[in-house]
Amino acid sequence: MNSSALPASASPVAGRHPLPDLQGPVRIAVDCMGGDNGPSITLPACKAFLEHHPDAELVLVGLADAIAPAKGWSRVTLVEATEVVSMDDPVEVALRRKKDSSMRVAISQVKLGEDGASKAHACVSAGNTGALMAVARYLLKTVQGIDRPAIASVMPNQHDGYTTVLDLGANVDCSAEHLLQFAVMGSALVAAVDGKENPTVGLLNIGEEMIKGNDVIKQAGELLRQADARGAINFHGNVEGNDIFKGTTDLVVCDGFVGNVALKTAEGLATLFASVIKQEFTRNIFTKLVAIVALPVLSHFKKRMDHRRYNGAALLGLRGLVFKSHGSADAFSFEQALNRAYHAARHRLLDRVHDRIAATVGSLPAEGAQPSVDNPQGDGVTSTPHTPVGRVA
Amino acid sequence: MNSSALPASASPVAGRHPLPDLQGPVRIAVDCMGGDNGPSITLPACKAFLEHHPDAELVLVGLADAIAPAKGWSRVTLVEATEVVSMDDPVEVALRRKKDSSMRVAISQVKLGEDGASKAHACVSAGNTGALMAVARYLLKTVQGIDRPAIASVMPNQHDGYTTVLDLGANVDCSAEHLLQFAVMGSALVAAVDGKENPTVGLLNIGEEMIKGNDVIKQAGELLRQADARGAINFHGNVEGNDIFKGTTDLVVCDGFVGNVALKTAEGLATLFASVIKQEFTRNIFTKLVAIVALPVLSHFKKRMDHRRYNGAALLGLRGLVFKSHGSADAFSFEQALNRAYHAARHRLLDRVHDRIAATVGSLPAEGAQPSVDNPQGDGVTSTPHTPVGRVA
Incomplete structure (x- = not known):
């Protein structure tokens, strides 16, 4: 860490970044069978993605027949799987019975081998969330310093950009330490995918004042302030539900129950709006004419x-x-998920998570090994003793 | 309880209702000073309300000068107060220092005296929520069988109606018993104000399956199923955030933290939609012309x-x-709050809460005293031993 020369007020994380990007092609493994529509959506999305990214390669995983149409595509490797995790398979089935599912084989492409190398830099699936999280956690394990994985996604905001929110449902009961870990990981995500090197973090609460909220939230606020003081994150303070769409902060942190309710509530209201707009513009011949003009x-x-x-x-x-795509994604939408995975790999999200954990607990080695073609994620993270973020400091 | 003659599948609560309405005029106390704009909004709203409700009377509470314009209005009683709780007064100030505030005096109008009578059937204020809840709780106390008061409001749904949601922020940590109490009280509210005698209840969760959610939610689901079996409520099962706007159930129950986040998230997205629509229709001369046509x-x-x-x-x-009005309400909006208070009083919300608690715990007297002009809320509720709903059964 070369932060000692920085003025005390500067964030060492912000000061050190940007990390040099990953060199060479980015390789993404795709579960072609996942989602409501499987290969009829995922293959066209992959084709479009390859056209838009000449520096990308894909590993397409699926049933032999399903992925056959991609035979002969350039920058593509086909990997056959013999099973498919359905959208309503229980977690246990995905985890214990379907050991040769396209989902599992795709995830295994990003697992580090004994030589410290993996076959792909990132994996994308539109399969069911519970199964994906369980299989990914089982195969890949969690990063040093992180107790629990979390799900992060984005919602649009008034700055014509979007706000990243996590956790969205992986963890229904969270401690203050977990919320701090979400803030650290989420900051790395925004930096890698959206290019904001020092994103602002808001703690979702029911009022801006520090005294608001339950005990976990108050403790989390304290931990986030300490992490901010160390330069590990850029903590704004408490935010409320409406701040997600105002874009008050780049990142909003909450437990998975609250985050899932917020996400589904927003989806429900958006659907209501769309349906009422449609009803109003199709009400009669006059409104239909107006719709044509408008x-x-x-x-x-x-x-x-x-x-x-x-x-x-x-x-x-x-x-x-x-990365997890919506199950109902169309080809355009699935391609956006591929894009996000691409940016995360190119801008070395795993190394960024590692750096921020180190800045938070101040005890991990300063840098993981640089990723290479054979060792795309770096291995510094896995060689350190387990120190959950937030337990220290 | 005359439910024994009903078929086993019928809800005794649903079977017994509708209760006879309150007879004679409904009298509502109004905190005329509350809200961002005070009397300039509340007085016109009161005037319109009186015109629309020939069977209503108002008790207008405020500073002498502020309520003077209402002198001589028919069906109105003026009550002077010497202080005003501001929108940012801390709870302690409202509770301990401003003992002659318009808010406090208005609430005291609905407090039962030693003779079992109160001066008004309901109270409406647009003052700050924390202060209103604290003063109301201090002056009025909670109903037998209810541990904690809750805040309930409505959101629009796809059936062109609305869904009632509680709690919206009064309780940040809730037990399963509290959630059951919210379901019981919320059902009474929907029955009284919306005229649905046996409203469906949803438990806000992050999935429809019974195994979803944290321990409190799972326990609450069990309590709600038991209450349904007793006929105290009409429990649908788990619902998700989007079900609020789908109108899957008439009522959605959640803890105050989650409810407040859902409410604010919805408000934030609605604001974003409105702002983007406006931007799109004012983008250039062509879109402005379209806006005129549309x-x-x-x-x-x-x-x-x-x-x-x-x-x-x-x-x-x-x-x-x-009843609590939005602080930023205009006269039209404040009148809607008066309307809701009017319907709650006319259709005897307090008696309905009592009946449903009795049906839930099976131990309160079957009926409270009928409300009368001198005893508008009935007093059966207060004469029974304290048995919180959900602790029994």
Whole structure:
């Protein structure tokens, strides 16, 4: 860590970044069978993604027949699997019975081998969330310093950008330490994928004042302030539900129960809005004529609010990059999830998580090994004693 | 309880209702000083309300000068107060220092005297929520069988109606018993104000399956199923955030932290939608012309989504009816809060809460005393031993 020369007020994390990007092609493993529509969606998305990213390679995983259409594509490796995890398979089935599922084989591509190398830099699946998290956690294990993986995604905000929110449902009961870990991992995600090197962090609460909220939230606020003082994160303070859409902070941290309710509530209201707008513009012949005139404006509105643009949730805290697409994603939307995985790998999300954990607990080695073609995630993280973030300091 | 003659599948609560309405005029006490704009909003709202309700009377509470314009109005009693609780006064100030505030004097109008009578059937204030809850709880105390008061309000749904949600922020840590109490009180509210005698209840969770959620939620699900079996409520099962706007159930129950986040998240997204629609229609001369053509459609859309129509949160679980208006309400919106208070009093919300508690714990007297002009809330509730709902059964 070369932060000692920085003025005391500067964040050492912010000061050290940007890390040099990953060199060479980024290789992404794709579970082609996941989601409501499987290969009919994922293969066209992969094709479009390859066209837009000449420096990317894909490992396409699926049933032999399903992935056969991709035979002969350049920059593609086909890997056969014999089973498929369905959207309503219980976690146990995905974990214990379907050991040759496309989901599992795809995730295993990002697992580090004994030589410290993995076959792909990141993995993307539209399969069911519970199964994906369980299998990924089982195969990859968690990063040193992180107790529990979390799910992070983005929601649109008034700055014409988006706000990253986590956890969105992986953890229903969280301690203050977990919330701190989410803040650390989420900051690394925003830095890697959105290019904001020192993103602001908000703690979701029911009022801005420090005395608001339950005991866990108050303790978390204290831990986040300490982490801010160490330069590990850029803590703004408490935020409320509406701040997600105001874009008050780049990142909003909450437990998985609250985050899931907020996400589903927003989805429900968006659906209601869309349905009422449609009803109003199709009410009678006059309103239908108005709709034709207003079409360019309505289309532009729809495009700005299009949730498909925001697809691609990150499973954070694992020793490997895994991204989850909406099960109902179309090809455009699935491609956005591939894009997010690509940026995470190119801008070395795992190393960024490691750096921020080190800055928080002040005890990990300063840098993990630089990722290479044979060792894309670096291995410094795995060689240190287990020190959960927030337990120290 | 005359439910023994009903078929086993029928709810005794549903079977016994509707209760006969309150007879004679409904009298509502109004804190005229509360809210961002005080009397300039509340007085016009009161005037409109009186015109629309020939069977209503108002007790207007405020500083002498502020309420002077209402002198001579028919069906109005003026009550002077010498202090005002400001929107940012801490709870302690409202509770201990401003003992002659318009808020406190208005609430005291619904307090039962030693003769079992109160001066008004309900109270409405747009003052700050924390102060209103604290003063109301201090003056009125909680109903037998209820540990903690809760705040209930409504959100629009796809059935062109609305969904009632509680708690919205009064209780940040809730036990399973509290959630059951919220379900019981909320059911009484929907029955009284919306006229649905046996409203469906959903438990807010992060999945519909019974095994989802944390321990408190799972226990609450069990208690709610037992209460349903007794006919005290009509329990649908778990619901998710989007079900609020789908209108899957009439009522959604959650702890105050989660409810407040859901409410604020919805408000934030609604604001974002409105702002993006406005931006799109004012982008250039062409879109402005389109906006003029589309004005009737947009106005109708706006009217349907108008949050002002949904104003008036109920403070439930107190020995007296208190309704809270948004601080930023305009006269139209404040009048809606008066309307909700009026319906709650007319359809005897307090008696309905009592009946449902009795049906839940099976130990309170079957009926409270019928409300009368001198004893508008009935007093059966206060004469029984304290048996919190959910602790029994």
